[in-house]
Amino acid sequence: MSEKITRFFASRWGIVLAGVAIGVLAPLLQKVGNPPNMGICVACFERDIAGALGLHRAAVVQYIRPEIIAFVLGATIAALLFREFKPRAGSVPIVRFVLGVFAMIGSLAFLGCPWRALLRLAGGDLNAILGLAGLVTGVTIGVQFLKAGYNLGRSYKTYPVVGWIMPVIMIGLLLLRIFRPQFSEGGPIFFSEKGPGSLYAPLLISLGAGLVIGFLAQRTRFCTMGSIRDVILMGDNHLISGIGALLVVAFITNLILGQVSFGFFGQPVAHSSHLWNFLGMVLAGLAFALAGGCPGRQLFLSGEGDGDAGVFVLGMIVGAGFAHNFALAGTPDSVANGTVGGISPYGMAAVILGLVVCLVIGFSMREK
Amino acid sequence: MTTTVDARGFSCPQPVIMTRKAIQAGEFPIEVLVETVTSRENVRRASEKLGCQVEAEEMGDEFKLTITK
Numbered sequence: 508m509s510e511k512i513t514r515f516f517a518s519r520w521g522i523v524l525a526g527v528a529i530g531v532l533a534p535l536l537q538k539v540g541n542p543p544n545m546g547i548c549v550a551c552f553e554r555d556i557a558g559a560l561g562l563h564r565a566a567v568v569q570y571i572r573p574e575i576i577a578f579v580l581g582a583t584i585a586a587l588l589f590r591e592f593k594p595r596a597g598s599v600p601i602v603r604f605v606l607g608v609f610a611m612i613g614s615l616a617f618l619g620c621p622w623r624a625l626l627r628l629a630g631g632d633l634n635a636i637l638g639l640a641g642l643v644t645g646v647t648i649g650v651q652f653l654k655a656g657y658n659l660g661r662s663y664k665t666y667p668v669v670g671w672i673m674p675v676i677m678i679g680l681l682l683l684r685i686f687r688p689q690f691s692e693g694g695p696i697f698f699s700e701k702g703p704g705s706l707y708a709p710l711l712i713s714l715g716a717g718l719v720i721g722f723l724a725q726r727t728r729f730c731t732m733g734s735i736r737d738v739i740l741m742g743d744n745h746l747i748s749g750i751g752a753l754l755v756v757a758f759i760t761n762l763i764l765g766q767v768s769f770g771f772f773g774q775p776v777a778h779s780s781h782l783w784n785f786l787g788m789v790l791a792g793l794a795f796a797l798a799g800g801c802p803g804r805q806l807f808l809s810g811e812g813d814g815d816a817g818v819f820v821l822g823m824i825v826g827a828g829f830a831h832n833f834a835l836a837g838t839p840d841s842v843a844n845g846t847v848g849g850i851s852p853y854g855m856a857a858v859i860l861g862l863v864v865c866l867v868i869g870f871s872m873r874e875k
Numbered sequence: 876m877t878t879t880v881d882a883r884g885f886s887c888p889q890p891v892i893m894t895r896k897a898i899q900a901g902e903f904p905i906e907v908l909v910e911t912v913t914s915r916e917n918v919r920r921a922s923e924k925l926g927c928q929v930e931a932e933e934m935g936d937e938f939k940l941t942i943t944k
Contacts, residue, residue, distance in 0.1 A: 513912065513916075517916040593936065595910070661884030664910075799886050799887070
């Protein structure tokens with residue numbers, strides 16, 4: 508029976524089901540409180556968690572997002588039920604950390620992970636086209652490295668406790684979300700009072716939706732980066748059928764909920780600085796490709812015992828700290844002032860630096 | 876002669892890349908060792924797409940796939 512279910516989730520219908528679930532749940536999460544065109548955004552939500560913990564002090568993006576917690580725990584539940592929880596680690600963790608840092612810097616230059624790029628497009632934000640083009644470009648560069656022999660090396664089976672570290676960290680975050688202790692006067696835990704960080708769905712709804720998605724994504728190996736990589740590398744359109752389902756279903760759900768507004772300028776939590784939308788996601792796409800998974804996939808892997816994926820996630824959270832402390836993240840367009848947003852000169856330098864670092868990693872980590 | 880591909884510990888797409896190389900080299904049967912169900916399903920799908928037959932067996936907490944053409 509378990510084997511039959513496994514084969515179903517590994518089939519085309521399985522991956523489409525995961526895409527449909529995200530396509531329905533993300534716009535609904537927006538409807539019940541999450542920020543506009545941000546029903547789910549792995550990068551933004553990890554950034555909000557970094558802010559809540561005080562790793563950055565951008566007051567408008569601080570909240571412990573239950574969706575991230577539930578993604579990991581949903582994947583853990585699925586992995587345990589289907590005997591796939593396999594503690595493993597030891598495949599160049601420090602490289603994965605650095606890739607996580609720059610993946611976040613690239614994502615925040617664009618203002619979103621690949622999931623949010625799809626959700627932004629499904630809400631009519633045409634800037635997402637530049638972001639997705641950048642993502643495809645970055646993954647394409649990554650595929651060239653894979654073809655030339657780039658790989659992260661082997662991971663190794665390890666002690667069960669290693670696999671439990673990320674799920675337990677998530678339970679810790681959930682406790683911080685529920686009890687919100689004040690660790691010092693004027694100190695964390697911070698929750699935004701205005702801005703995107705102050706917009707959130709009720710706790711139990713966020714947790715429930717996150718658990719469903721985490722479960723399905725663990726079973727189906729849903730991955731945005733992998734979907735593009737597999738098409739380019741092997742002409743395999745399995746994963747991308749899930750991505751297509753996500754985009755179409757999210758668009759239809761947004762239409763039904765009245766959440767579609769086409770345009771470039773003044774889209775919610777977005778800027779229309781085209782070059783940096785593109786280049787930010789080139790960096791992110793390349794970092795995801797070199798690290799073997801998009802931010803969502805890394806969360807699900809970390810939930811099924813993959814300690815290296817956990818290190819990538821922690822790299823992203825630390826990267827979010829840098830992105831906001833050093834003013835690297837994108838600034839949204841201002842409708843009130845009619846000004847186009849974008850990224851600071853520091854942000855531009857960080858994106859270029861990230862591209863250089865990724866290229867060095869890609870060129871140097873090859874088996875001869 | 877049997878070709879053995881030891882893809883244990885590698886995460887995808889490595890096991891698939893290694894298997895495809897072995898299939899293209901054409902020395903059948905090919906035995907592929909992997910550790911995760913994800914890799915098992917990916918290798919199976921990629922091999923079947925290249926017109927091969929795949930038998931998978933569980934060996935402890937690893938899998939052995941035998942690929943024939």
